Amino acid sequence: MTDPVTELHECFLSAMRAAFGGALPEGASPSLAASKNPQFGDFQANAAMGLSKAMGKPPREIASAIAEQLKKDERFMAVSESPEVAGPGFINIRLKSAALSRALAALDGVALGIDRPNAGAVETVVVDLCGVNLAKQMHVGHLRATVIGDALARLWERLGHKVIRQNHFGDWGLPIAMVTAAVKRGVDRGEIDLGTLTLERLERLYRSSQRVCEADEKGLAAAVRFGLGPKAMAELEAQVGGAREAQASSRAALVALQSHDPAYVSVWKRICDITLASCFEICRRLHANVTAEATAGESVFAHELEGLVADLVERGVAVESEGALVVRLEEFGIKEPCLVRKTGGGFLYATTDLAAIRRRVQSFGADRVIYAVDARQSLHFRQVFAAARKAGYTRRSDGAEALLFHAAFGTVLGDDGTPFKTRSGENVRLSDLLDEAVARAEAAVKEKSPELSEVERRAIAEAVGTGAIKYADLSNDRVKDYVFSFDRMLAFEGNTGPYLQYALVRVRSIFRKAKEQFGIEESVFERSPPAMTIVAPEEKAVALLLLRYPGAVRAAAESCEPHRLCAYLYDLAGAFSSFFASCPVLQAEDEATRMSRLRLSRLVGRVLRDGLDVLGIVPLERM
């Protein structure tokens, strides 16, 4: 027996068939769930209430009939105590102690109960994450796209699927040409050395070049209208003139880039390298697996856009509207059409996204494409997904439709409930955020564990600080906004990263002591694992939670909601803490109990470690 729920599920199905035969509605399920309250047993089946109407019988009668069949089933009675019907028609199940031990032992393998899918069931999952922009530092806005995206990628990898991460790098378009032109001017004048150019300086250049280009044409129009004096007019005209000049130079730079002018391309490439080096460094610190191989800039698709739009026009998918080309989406219930080409002939964000979908589905063979992107882009993705479907770009070579999913996330807010910014209203740089969390973590580690060496303290502080930020982000419901607070995430109390890391540290500490005091090597638990006998209620709570691990990982992956795994791990850590407080392990009354509890603790430690790893949080031995 690997999983008691699977076993119970099968028993219930045959009991239901035996009880009602053909009268059983198609697709009737036992709907088994873990019981919330120990008084209702370990598991409960809620099928009877649902079947009541379809079968025209009172739910308790149905439940009793199923229960009677179960009692006759030897296989069922081998794992469970006698089923009880309660309330409106719940069937409560209490596992036999031996069955619980067997189930735990089965979980205690390398896979921790998460078996790899059959060869045919392995999916290719593309995860769009991170999404940095050229010449810009990573800021809080990128935090969630990176942390959530990476966690989703890890979740699907953990289930044994093939995951392809795609960092959709904003490296193309007029604003990019703008900064490239500005940098090139600087280089030509000998004011900028590409070898020593920093991302900070690039960011300043980006902003100033943008400001110049944006000088207000509307202001000039207003000045004309309100008849401002000639001096004001002259000033405005000079500004606007400068803007026009800068815009013209940007457009020229874009044309140069598009036609692979080496003078521009080399500058642009250098800007890309500087931006990405910083991005990868921060992702490394965040333990987010984002690398050069996983990065596909918008420039990758630039040369495909013309052909793509031509394809859409040729097949009548895109039509002309007010001079632009659009894909109409009324049949998908979307009023706003998706623009794929501007009046002037330029392409848009949506055009690039369509090209990316086509590549991900038709070249990479994606079964599923997951976008970890801000919720504010919901409409955009609804449009693009619908347009891609209409165009047939979501159809794989084997004819199956790929699943496109926008894993939308809410905004990070400050204490005042408005988007998290610095006091001066700037975006908070991710590196500053991490530094602050790590510094606070280091102070705490120094206070709580002064005996640790500085090197070790540093490493722990890094893991705790970044873990706290990541966990705070992952543990909230993805689509909701959340309030960012160093104090809360690093208070090390409640549902936080450090609390989970600490629970694991306590497990590990037991094993250090077990070796010192009893000479117990951990390899014993692999070679000749002792029996796990579940007696105390705290042991049972831990045991039942352990069995739910594979389901928790699966639920988190399928719903693309990492917070479900967080909640599970928090429950497990809490149950372990209660167990730890009331059930002596090393000082247990007898040898068998000691070994049983050691193995149970070890299993908790393995699940915590695995779970933290799936979330991209560093597990620790000490802290």
Added chain:
RNA sequence: GUGCCCGUAGCUCAACUGGAUAGAGCGUCGGCCUCCGAAGCCGAAGGUUGAAGGUUCGACUCCUUCCGGGCACGCCA
């Protein structure tokens, strides 16, 4: 104006996708270290789940209408 998302304890968040008595943390009050890491554990107080209807044996969850808040709405990305 239209559409999408969100309203749960004083605060920050959950509630296994429709199940039994809505749970945690902070804060408040009270216990627990001669005993495996007290960054912990045990307990108390705190709720008309924004409001009103509806569907259901059963609703925080689904439907309708309001009320509050956020966001987005063809030539930016």
